[in-house]
Amino acid sequence: MSIQSDIEAAVGSLSPSLRRIAETIRERPTIVLDSTISDLAAECGTSVASVVRFCQAIGMAGYAQLRVALATELGKESAQFGMPAAYGADVSPGDTLQEIARKIASLELMAIDETIGSLDFDVLERVVGRFENASRILLYGVGASQFVAEDLQHKLFRIGRDAFVLSDPHEAWAAAALPVSGVVAMGISHLGETKDTLEFLRIAAENGAFTVALTGVPGSAIANAADEVLYTRARETTFRAGAMVSRIAQLALVDCLFAGIAQRRYHYTVEALRRTREVTRGARGV
Incomplete structure (x- = not known):
């Protein structure tokens, strides 16, 4: 199961403050690795308590578990697809066409893999x-x-x-x-x-x-x-x-x-x- 896919699926059901956290992580997943819980709360314009509630809403015990889960997931993706750790980031304005193509291809491959892997x-x-x-x-x-x-x-x-x-x-x-x-x-x-x-x-x-x-x-x-x-x-x-x-x-x-x-x-x-x-x-x- 993928924590990033869990976040994607949860976005629509979250409160506005928790949704801002989800959207920030969805667009820049490595921000969790580089930020303390207070830093992330400030970046999202919300509170530390909201970050904790967000973690619990997606099945994590707290921020520490979220950091470990994302670090593990991004590391595996980097090894599997030959992308840097920032791989999980969304398409950005500064990307070259090669980077865009690799990101889209990798996201689509992972979507298939995660869909079949989680299929009942x-x-x-x-x-x-x-x-x-x-x-x-x-x-x-x-x-x-x-x-x-x-x-x-x-x-x-x-x-x-x-x-x-x-x-x-x-x-x-x-x-x-x-x-x-x-x-x-x-x-x-x-x-x-x-x-x-x-x-x-x-x-x-x-x-x-x-x-x-x-x-x-x-x-x-x-x-x-x-x-x-x-x-x-x-x-x-x-x-x-x-x-x-x-x-x-x-x-x-x-x-x-x-x-x-x-x-x-x-x-x-x-x-x-x-x-x-x-x-x-x-x-x-x-």
Whole structure:
């Protein structure tokens, strides 16, 4: 488990004073190694007591444990990715393109590693089973999460599964309102608070669908609304509005979901992929 990912996941649920601490550490993780608790409190415009409460909010006993955890984590990342100890820092105005590329690549690699490393495989197994036996699969996400839904729908469609991405919220809610037996509805949202996605899951559940949430935040609204939850772990960059790192973690997780579904009908899947590849080859001019 990653303390930096824990901080990323906790930001949205913290009070304003604790959020300032989280955002400072998220952007400059090495500040904890270089600062006393009083220095960090002053840097964040808050109190020593607030720093202690922040540590406890992310599962640390206190500031000393946070320093040790971050030092250990940053050291491992430095060794693994060949970056200096400041690796964990966000993209900064002074970075070269090479440094930016290495930081983004490293963050994305770690997002995949941490997502799979923390994955509850019992939950994944149950979700795979539900998808395998579903009469209809409804997928919904907003913004970058919609692209992830479309990626999963494309893969499922290629192996003969009735999967639908619903890009318009009214269409999504209407589809979710139909009481069809065997429906699985998946809502995708990194922070887990997108209102349209939450409403989609709520309506689907009310009409008998089995609901799945894909999110990066435990205890988020869509996590609480779903029958099963698949969690990602990702540290976003300053440019998090583009959902770069979290999107990669989501794609990795839906790839695992798809592979699990496909494996259960292995020979059928191989033949289905061969057939769909053959009929589209001519359109590619190959």
